[in-house]
Amino acid sequence: xxxxxxxxxxxxxxxxxxxxxxxxxxxxxxxxxxxxxxxxxxxxxxxxxxxxxxxxxxxxxxxxxxxxxxxxxxxxxxxxxxxxxxxxxxxxxxxxxxxxxxxxxxxxxxxxxxxxxxxxxxxxxx
Numbered sequence: 001x002x003x004x005x006x007x008x009x010x011x012x013x014x015x016x017x018x019x020x021x022x023x024x025x026x027x028x029x030x031x032x033x034x035x036x037x038x039x040x041x042x043x044x045x046x047x048x049x050x051x052x053x054x055x056x057x058x059x060x061x062x063x064x065x066x067x068x069x070x071x072x073x074x075x076x077x078x079x080x081x082x083x084x085x086x087x088x089x090x091x092x093x094x095x096x097x098x099x100x101x102x103x104x105x106x107x108x109x110x111x112x113x114x115x116x117x118x119x120x121x122x123x124x125x126x
Contacts (some may be wrong), residue, residue, distance in 0.1 A: 002098045002115040008093060009120030012086055016124070020081040022094045022096030022117055025091040029077040030054075033099040035113060036070060038092035038122075044096070049081060050104035059104055064090075086124045093119040 008020040020036070035050040049070035052060045054073040058070050079096055097113035099105060105112035 002029075002032065004044070004096050004115055004117035006096050006117045006120040007100065009122045011123045011125065014086060014088055014124055014126050016086050017082070017084045018086065018096055018122060019098060020083070020096075021111060022079045022081075023078045023083070024098065030074050031100070031102070032067055032115075033097060033101055033104040034070075034079040035097045035104060036074060036079075037095045037110065038090075038121075039094040039095070043092075047108035050092070050099070050108075051079065052104060053102040056105060059108075061108070064126075083122070088124045090124045091122060092122050093121050095119045097102075104110060 003025045006022045030053050031054050036048040037045050037047050039045040051070045051072050055072045067085045096117045098115040099112050100114045114125040
């Protein structure tokens with residue numbers, strides 16, 4: 001079992017930045033690839049970014065590539081999502097998730113992920 005707790009969400013103006021954190025507890029953090037997803041009102045949960053167990057391989061949705069950066073600190077059992085140049089369409093609840101594999105699946109749906117946090121709200125005003 002892995003418990004995930006997100007933090008760092010909030011209200012920001014368009015063009016601004018936020019850094020989300022996801023603290024993990026339970027089983028060995030380095031056994032998991034980690035991902036960030038988001039869900040806007042009335043929409044399905046969508047993939048944002050993922051990182052392999054070592055932090056050396058990262059993957060992004062086209063919509064956030066070049067603006068968002070995923071990273072992890074295995075000594076702190078924490079994964080981060082640095083979000084820059086935020087847009088109103090980035091408004092959503094952001095979730096972190098753990099995939100019981102060392103490298104993220106090529107399947108960017110929610111299916112590969114075994115554990116989820118409760119989410120943190122990000123609101124970008126225009």
